[in-house]
């Protein structure tokens with residue numbers, strides 16, 4: 001006689017930028033009742049600590065060039081845990097639908113009959129803008145927001161950057177620290193003014209967040225320095241509204 005186990009459900013949850021008071025109540029409760037938790041490198045210890053005793057915890061990503069689990073391994077692990085009937089929480093930094101592979105993971109699980117649900121989170125761009133007091137859209141000069149990532153291939157920006165030349169677009173660049181000078185050159189080549197403001201925010205949302213203010217012209221010649229934390233680069237006139245202005249490329253630590 002075979003014993004059938006009901007399939008567990010997998011919640012694909014956004015943890016926000018770090019502090020637990022920036023998680024949604026739904027995300028908070030999901031982690032609190034998880035039987036298995038798979039979390040990315042950008043999830044804060046505070047958020048992971050919400051998981052109950054007895055929850056199976058697996059870190060799926062490591063920072064600083066250390067190896068991460070392959071996506072295929074993560075998918076198969078989620079499936080195995082769901083097949084054991086566990087309530088699985090896949091916790092990701094920010095919002096899971098923004099560079100969070102949520103589409104791939106949901107499609108994989110659904111193919112095997114596992115139910116999934118997405119719980120949104122505060123994305124890094126929103127956290128950065130809120131913390132430094134600037135908007136992402138602004139009536140009259142910022143009518144669009146582009147969430148993008150930047151990669152250099154053969155010395156030039158990979159992909160189509162025409163949208164970056166749009167003076168009414170705020171461009172939020174993820175994973176773009178290394179590519180920043182090439183990106184700045186590409187945007188100016190698309191017609192974006194050299195004087196366009198840039199706000200680069202490291203560790204957005206955290207008490208040790210750091211804002212670097214510069215312009216496209218400066219960014220093109222001066223690579224951004226980081227302290228090893230995640231960095232989001234916001235390009236557009238809204239960046240000039242950051243509340244703690246200073247000279248170009250001045251670093252600032254903000255204590256919340």
Ligand SMILES: C[S@@+](CC[C@H](N)C(=O)[O-])C[C@H]1O[C@@H](n2cnc3c(N)ncnc32)[C@H](O)[C@@H]1O
Pocket residue numbers: 017018042092093094095096097098099100122123124125127173174175176201202203204205206230231232233
């Ligand atoms: C794989 S993407 C994940 C984005 C995430 N899902 C979100 O909604 O913010 C990781 C990149 O997002 C940006 N990022 C994520 N969290 C950040 C934070 N707290 N501060 C600054 N940038 C962040 C960085 O560019 C980082 O390399």
